[in-house]
Amino acid sequence: MEQAFGTSTFRATPEQWQVLLGEYSENGKSIRRFCREKGIPHNQLSYHLRRARKDKSKHGFIELVRKAAPCNLWVEAGRYRIHVQRGFDAEL
Numbered sequence: 050m051e052q053a054f055g056t057s058t059f060r061a062t063p064e065q066w067q068v069l070l071g072e073y074s075e076n077g078k079s080i081r082r083f084c085r086e087k088g089i090p091h092n093q094l095s096y097h098l099r100r101a102r103k104d105k106s107k108h109g110f111i112e113l114v115r116k117a118a119p120c121n122l123w124v125e126a127g128r129y130r131i132h133v134q135r136g137f138d139a140e141l
Contacts, residue, residue: 059088059090059093060090066097069087069089069094069097070086070097070098070101073094073098080094080095081097094137102127
């Protein structure tokens with residue numbers, strides 16, 4: 050990663066952005082604080098976060114996660130979670 054002191058020029062490879070996005074999502078800090086500590090312009094991280102979210106939604110796949118008893122089903126798609134229990138109304 051290259052950064053010219055005193056400018057907003059910050060360069061990272063796609064692989065480096067993947068690492069940075071992973072670090073950001075795991076640390077729980079605000080975008081501004083994370084960027085300040087890493088020396089990344091806030092707008093660049095915001096752009097790459099939006100792009101990553103958009104890319105994920107293009108795949109059309111959702112993750113099925115089984116939690117608790119086998120009669121329960123959780124369906125997660127992005128920020129949405131649906132809990133389906135035994136006896137659910139299929140028409141609904």
